[in-house]
Amino acid sequence: MVSAEAKGQQADTDRRISALQRNLDELRRSNAELEQFAHVVSHDLREPLRMISSYAQLMMRRYGGKLDSDADAFLGFITEGAARMEHLIGDILDYSRAGCSNVALAAIDSAEPLAAALADLSPSISDSGAHVSVGTMPTISADSGQIERLFANLVSNALKYRAADRIPEISISGGENVDGWHFVVRDNGQGIPATDCERVFAAFSRLHGRDIPGTGLGLAICRKIVERHGGIIWAEPCEPAGTAFHFTLAH
Template sequence: MGRWFAVVGTAFTLAFVVGIVLTAMLIEQVHAARPRPEVEVHLSRLYVALVVLLVLLLAAGVVLFLVVRYVVLKPIASLAEQVRRVAAGDFDHRPSVEQPAELAELSGHVDAMRERILAAWRNAEDQAAELRRSNGELEQFAYVASHDLQEPLRKIASFTQMLDQRYGDRLDERAKQYIHYAVDGARRMQLLINDLLDFSRVGRVSGGRTPVDAGEALSAALDNLSATLEDAGASVTAGPLPRVLGNRLQLTQLFQNLVENAVKFRADDPPRVRIEAVRRDGMWEFACSDNGIGIEGKYADRIFLIFQRLHPRDVYPGTGIGLALCRKIVDYHGGRLWLDDDAPGPGATFRWTLPAAGDPAPSEDGEDA
C-alpha cells in the first residue's frame, strides 16, 4: 500500500512539476517579448503563485505521506506482527490496535478467533487425555479378558467334557445334548473374546507402519489357513502383489479373514479365491474375489458392522466381527474397504486400498495354494 501510494504520488507530483515548468517557460517567453509594464507585473505574480502552489503541493504530499504512514501503515504492520506472533505459537498474546477504528474492530475479531481456537485446542487436549485414560482402561480390560475370563471358560469346557467321559454311560440323550450345548457355548465365548481382543488391538499394536511385502503377508495368512483350505478343497491364486506401507501382522490378519470368509461362505463348487492389486492415485487397490454364495448389494454397509450377521449361526459359524475387524485394519492404514456389488460373475468381491511404500513395481510371480 505504501509503495503504491508513493508511486502514484510521485507520478502526480512529476506531472504537476512538468506543468509548472512549461508554464514558467511560457512566462519567460512572454517576458522576452517585452509586453506592457502592467502585463509584466501580472506575469510575475502568476510566476510567484505557481512557485507557492508547488511548495504547498510538496508540503501536502509530505503531510499525506506521514498521515498514511503513521495512521494506516504502522497500525497495520503492528497488527500483522501480533498476528504472526500468535500464529507462531504464543496463543496467550492478545492482538490489539487502538486506532483507526476499522483496524481496532479487525483486531477484536482476530482476538475473538484466537480465543475460539484456544478454547478448542484446550478442549482437544482434555479429550486426548480422556482418550489416553480410556485406552489404558481398554488395555486393562484386554488383559482381564485374555486371562481372567478365558480361564473359567476353559475349566467349564474341560470339566463338562470330563463329566461326559466319566458318566456318559449313565446319561440319557437329553443330558448329553445339554453337555454339548455347554461345551459349544464355552468354546464360542472363547472365540468371541479372542475376536474382541483382536478388534481392540488394531491401532495399538507395537511396531508401527513400515514397508511390507503384501505377497509375504498373504503367504503367512495362507499358511495359517492351510488346514481349512485343504479340508474345503479350496484354491487361492494371486497376481503380482506390491509392497505397501503398513503393519505386517495386521495385514496378514486382513488377508486371513477375507480368505477365510470366502471359504466359509462357499457354494456347491470348491472355493476359488483370486487376489489382485492395481495402482490408483498413489494407492494400491486390492481385490479379493470368490465363487461363493455372494452378498446382496443392500447389505453392503451392514456387513461391516460389528456383530452383524446375515445368516444363522448354525448354518455359518462365526462371531460377526471378521469384516468389522478388516475395515478397522484398513482404516488404520489410511485406506478404505468396500464391497464391489458391480463385480461380474458369481460370488463376492471385496476391494480395499493401502498406501504405497514408494518402492519398485511388484514382481510377476503369483501365489498359488
C-alpha cells in the same frame, strides 16, 4: 502493531487448538484404558470357560455312553457353548486391539503376511478343496501383523461362505493407485446382496443367522485395521456369483 481484532482471533485459535489437544489426549487415554479393560476381561472370562470346557470333556470321556442319551447331548451342548464363547471373547479382544493398538508401520512385501495367513488357513483350504490364486502384491508401509489378520479374515470369510455346488475360487491381488494401495480379495461363494454390502461390516452383523459358525466380528475387525492404515474397505457383488472385497491403504 497487531490490531485488537487480530489478537482476539489468535487467542480464539489458541483456545481451539488447546481444546483439540485436550480432546486428543483424552481419546488416547480412553483408548488405552479400553484396551487394558479388554485384556483383563478376556483373561478373567477365559479361565472359568476353560474349566467348564475341560470338566465337560472329562465327563464325556468318563461317562459318555454310560448315562442316557439326553445326558450325552447336554454335555455336548456345554462343550460347544464354551467353545463358542471362547471364540467370541477372542474376537472381541481382537476388535478392541484393532481400534486401540498403535500401528507399527514398516516397509513390507504384502505377499509375506498373505502367505502367513494362507499357511494358517491351509487345513481349511485343503478341506474345502479351494483354489487360491495370488496376483501382483506390492511393497507397502503397514503393520505386518495386522495386515496378516486382515487377509486371514477375508480369506476365511470366503471359505466359510462358499457355495455348496461349486469348488471355491479365491483370488487376491494388489496394486498402486493415486490414493495409495488398492487390494481385492474375490471369491465365487454365496455372495452378498448389494443392499447388504455395507451392513456386513457392522459389529455382530450376521446375514446367515446361526446357520454358519461365527461371531459377526470378522469383517468389523477388517474395517478397523484398514481405517487404522488410512484406508477404506467395501464389498461388491460379483457376476455371475460371489463377492469382491476391496480395500485401500494409504502410502
